[in-house]
Amino acid sequence: MTIDWIHFTPWASLAGGLMVGVAAALLLFFSGRIAGISGIMGGLLEPSKGDISWRLAFLLGLVASPLVFSVIYPLPPVHIEASYPTLIVAGLLVGIGTRYGSGCTSGHGVCGLSRRSPRSLVATAAFMAAGFGTVYIVRHLIS
């Protein structure tokens, strides 16, 4: 294993991670909710009364975050290697998989591990393993 020292951003990533953790804690303390993005989205598809506005507000904040960020500081550049068809297939897999698995990187990876949930640990290990495996196949076996 060779570390990519050029792209590795330990301090910025740790600081961003702490912010994500504080955001999840805020939602938990004030709204009593788990900050799992796929769960918050999925709950809007089968809505129940009084359970809609906090979801929409949280997602609105998430979507608006780059706009607010760009007022204060220039946005970092992004590189999206995936082609349009790949993005569609990937999106479908992420949508179905996160709902069947009851969570994504935030719900299981951040909130679940914070609760020391064995269920979330298994889910996190599984999606990490699938992510490692998929990138290995795409980058080192196919191309």
Place this chain on the structure above:
Amino acid sequence: MKSVMALMAGLLFGTGLIVSGMSDPAKVLGFLDLAGLWDPSLALVMGGAVIVGLVAYPFAEKMPRSLLGDALHIPTATHIDRRLVLGALTFGAGWGLAGYCPGPALASLALGGLKPLLFSIAMLGGMVAFEMLEKVRAHAELSKKSGTP
């Protein structure tokens, strides 16, 4: 007030993702590419968030209600089943293909550009498909129980 706090939490969550570099799929794929040049950044993002969570959750679990008076919705499921594992594996495969998971995808929508939009619409489509499949399953189980075809 409740919506304002949720909005602020969403804003901070997204800002954290941008600061951490996770809004860039290339950086996520750099983490998932163990056999290539490996960028460990994502581990520090999760680590940083979990450190805060490990401190926050024990307090939350002792609270009778949220600070704004709502019930606390902390997951109670503990079973590890096929659904959980297969779902997570499916998610991980999609994550590895594009480098997007739900949070960063939504936090990239407002940047413009077709790619995050296409991914997010497909992701929503996948979630809608799940809801429909669940209804079919619930219906099938119900008719099995009642004996009607």
